[in-house]
Amino acid sequence: MFLWNTPLAKTIKQFEYFDYTVNEALFVSEKEEVTVTGIIKNIEQEYRSNIGKFSQNIIIAQLELLLTYSVRFYQRQFITRKxxxxxxxxxxxxxxxxxxxxxxxxxxxxxxxxxxxxxxxxxxxxxxxxxxxxxxxxxxxxxxxxxxxxxxxxxxxxxxxxxxxxxxxxxxxxxxxxxxxxxxxxxxxxxxxxxxx
Structure with missing residues (x-):
């Protein structure tokens, strides 16, 4: 419901890794983990504060950022795990x-x-x-x-x-x-x- 009628709701299906099993989880470096954790903290902070009508837009933007980084890390893992x-x-x-x-x-x-x-x-x-x-x-x-x-x-x-x-x-x-x-x-x-x- 949160993503309903947003551009992200339409594009989220393109992320192939949502269909992977647990043993194929995204492998991230420590630096990448810090990036992901930071974005998740931003989402959590915005969700808890809920300061007005822009909170949903900010959370969705953070989710899009998280997914974009995930695509980058996803592509990289095929190269680094040769x-x-x-x-x-x-x-x-x-x-x-x-x-x-x-x-x-x-x-x-x-x-x-x-x-x-x-x-x-x-x-x-x-x-x-x-x-x-x-x-x-x-x-x-x-x-x-x-x-x-x-x-x-x-x-x-x-x-x-x-x-x-x-x-x-x-x-x-x-x-x-x-x-x-x-x-x-x-x-x-x-x-x-x-x-x-």
Whole structure:
């Protein structure tokens, strides 16, 4: 109710980190913590004093300032926490390799973003944000890239039909597989296979 009909009420949804889990909390330095604590104290002081009609505007302005600093700290943490972030990336690659090198795709289907995030013990939104910073691609794009890599391998080294390959890679319908393959490679699966003959 406090933010109702304010510009902040409309823009607050853009802050992706509100969907993160507790273990993905914003990591701040001591200096950054002082900044955040100072803003929170200003909000608390204004709320308690409530000196008139401008109190709500002042509190909202302080909240906007707090959120703006949070975005800065949020972006910075992906840069300063490179080692732990790259460990997550390597674990992601291992999970995808395991998924695509097993025979379970036909039974279980393609791994989902939720499945991958859960295996990494992070939220889907955090994982996609992290991957976009590290690689410029979302989790879904990583899954598709691994899929296309495996499809190319099967198309170039086996005599399986496109339908059989699609099924082995977790697709119920070969048309869906062909459409995805073409969107990623600009070639149909058969055109790709023919390029090796």
């Amino acid at each position: 080692i732990s972030n790259h460990k997550i990336l390597h674990r992601l690659e291992a999970i995808l390799a395991n998924c695509f090198n097993s025979d379970t795709l036909a039974k279980k289907g393609l791994p989902t973003v939720q499945y991958i995030a859960s295996a990494l013990n992070v939220s889907p939104n955090y994982l996609s944000s992290l991957l976009k910073v590290l690689t410029g691609q979302s989790t879904q794009q990583h899954i598709h890239n691994k899929l296309i890599e495996k499809a190319k391998e099967k198309l170039s080294t086996t005599n399986l039909t496109v339908s059989e390959i699609a099924y082995e890679l977790g697709f119920e319908h070969s048309q869906s597989f062909s459409k995805l393959f073409k969107s990623k490679t600009n070639l149909s699966p058969l055109q790709f296979r023919d390029s090796f003959n």
